[in-house]
Amino acid sequence: MIPFQESSNGVTFAVKVHPRAKKNAITGEVGEALKLSLTAPPIDGRANDACIEFFSKLLNVPRSSITIASGQTSRTKVVRVAGLSAEEIRKRIGI
Numbered sequence: 848m849i850p851f852q853e854s855s856n857g858v859t860f861a862v863k864v865h866p867r868a869k870k871n872a873i874t875g876e877v878g879e880a881l882k883l884s885l886t887a888p889p890i891d892g893r894a895n896d897a898c899i900e901f902f903s904k905l906l907n908v909p910r911s912s913i914t915i916a917s918g919q920t921s922r923t924k925v926v927r928v929a930g931l932s933a934e935e936i937r938k939r940i941g942i
Contacts, residue, residue, distance in 0.1 A: 849942060850879055851933035858936055859916055859927045866894045866922075871901050873940065880923060881940075895919060902926060906939050 852859045861880035868884030875882045887897035895915050903910045908930055918924035928936060 849876060849881055851936060853933050857912075857914075857927045857929040858931060858933045859925050860936070862898065862924045862926050864889075864894055864898060864922050864924060871897065873905075876942075881942075889922075892919070895924075898924065898926065902928065906931060906936060 849860055861878075862883050863877045863880040865874070865882065865884045866887060866889040868886055870884065871886055872884050873881055874884050883898065883901065885894050885897045885901065887893040898915065899910055899913045902908075902913050906913075906928060908928065912929045912931075914927045914929075916925040916927040931939075
């Protein structure tokens with residue numbers, strides 16, 4: 848079970864990114880993180896942008912509601928979503 852942490856500035860959760868994949872998709876769980884495949888390469892922040900874009904569309908929220916809280920240069924990132932509860936995120940992701 849992925850731990851979602853709620854705070855006053857949003858809900859955070861861990862993501863393990865697999866760049867240069869065939870398609871953008873959540874492919875499972877790794878430890879306490881969602882495993883996320885992205886087609887973008889890990890160059891010049893393109894994988895970070897793709898990660899934000901992916902969760903923006905998946906959760907049906909504006910891009911400005913999604914930020915990378917930590918791990919900008921790492922495969923393991925902490926994503927912050929503003930404006931949704933942890934329960935709402937869980938439902939929209941389908942886990």
